[in-house]
Amino acid sequence: QKEVEQNSGPLSVPEGAIASLNCTYSDRGSQSFFWYRQYSGKSPELIMSIYSNGDKEDGRFTAQLNKASQYVSLLIRDSQPSDSATYLCAVTLSLTGGGNKLTFGTGTQLKVEL
Amino acid sequence: EPEVTQTPSHQVTQMGQEVILRCVPISNHLYFYWYRQILGQKVEFLVSFYNNEISEKSEIFDDQFSVERPDGSNFTLKIRSTKLEDSAMYFCASSPEGFYEKLFFGSGTQLSVL
Numbered sequence: 674q675k676e677v678e679q680n681s682g683p684l685s686v687p688e689g690a691i692a693s694l695n696c697t698y699s700d701r702g703s704q705s706f707f708w709y710r711q712y713s714g715k716s717p718e719l720i721m722s723i724y725s726n727g728d729k730e731d732g733r734f735t736a737q738l739n740k741a742s743q744y745v746s747l748l749i750r751d752s753q754p755s756d757s758a759t760y761l762c763a764v765t766l767s768l769t770g771g772g773n774k775l776t777f778g779t780g781t782q783l784k785v786e787l
Numbered sequence: 788e789p790e791v792t793q794t795p796s797h798q799v800t801q802m803g804q805e806v807i808l809r810c811v812p813i814s815n816h817l818y819f820y821w822y823r824q825i826l827g828q829k830v831e832f833l834v835s836f837y838n839n840e841i842s843e844k845s846e847i848f849d850d851q852f853s854v855e856r857p858d859g860s861n862f863t864l865k866i867r868s869t870k871l872e873d874s875a876m877y878f879c880a881s882s883p884e885g886f887y888e889k890l891f892f893g894s895g896t897q898l899s900v901l
Contacts, residue, residue, distance in 0.1 A: 705888045716878055716892040717830060761830065765888060774843055775822075775890065777830040 679762050679778035687786055692749040694781050696762030699743070703764040706738055708747045711759045711780065721747060752785045759783070789813045791893035793879050799899045800869055808864045808896045810879030819862045820880040820890065821854065823847075830878070836862065869900045 676699045686692045694708075705724050709717035723729045723736040723745065735748040745764075749756055759780040792811040800806050812819050821833040834844040834854055841854065853865045862881075866873055876897050880890040 707888075716895050718892070719889060722888065763830075774832050774835060774845075775830075776832065779829045 677762055677764055677776050677778035679760075679781050681779055682782040683784050684781055685784045685786055686752050688752060688754060690752050690785075692752045692756065692783055692785070694747040694749075694760050694762075694783065696745045696747075696778055697743055698745070698762075698764045698776075700764070700776075701740075701743065703743075705765045706736070706745045707763040707765070707775070708734075708736060708745075709761040709763060709777075711761055713759075717761055717777075749783075752783075754785050754787060757783055757785045791879055791881055791891050793877075793893035793896050795896060796894065797897045797899070799901065802871055802900055803868050806866050806869055806898065808866075808877050808879075808898070810862045810864070810893055811860050812862055812879065812881030813883070813891055814860070815883060816881035816891070817884045818882045819854075819856070820882075821864045822878045822880060822892075823875040824878065824895075825875045833864075833877075866898075869898075871900050874898055874900045 678697045707719060708721040710720050711717045721731060721734050721736040723738045726738050726740055729736045733750045737746045759782045761780045762778040763775040765775050791813055794809045798806055819836040822830050823833055824830045832845050834848045835842045836854055851867045855863050876895045878895045879893040882890050
């Protein structure tokens, strides 16, 4: 069973702080790694993708990947109350014929407090 | 900005009834997916569809489920005889060729089986 594990939280951080979200995955064949944000009752929204070891930065978000440790993380700098949501880690093997099957973690609930 | 459109937003049905959930993917996308999320649980892959056929399906996607692309724009999920445990939020997603890993999710259909 290919699994993606996340701490469900809630993770509470004060406004302006750095939020650090972590994820581990079991399948060493995983090729692509994603972070989705999901507000309550809404659909997942892609915020970051990462494919190779190291860091990838996009605005206030930094994704980090360590394939040897099967670990991916998301850092959110200068956290804002609007960042309060559930953050879903997702990994994928490429499907035969194209496309991707995403395997999601259960998500980490982030609360940014004023 | 183009988006994936799902209808209806809510569907209530009696156990044993057939339901059809409808999706209009983004127009130039070539890969189509259905995922579901039972309340409080992780987002789960159901099926992927490419080049007018199923490219992969999960163990959840049994003989009670079917997908169809009846014309150039719609993508449907049919559940033939609904069960109580089919109650969930169903998300349609699509991705473009060349960027097949970037899934765009619709807003979902909340299915309640009574």
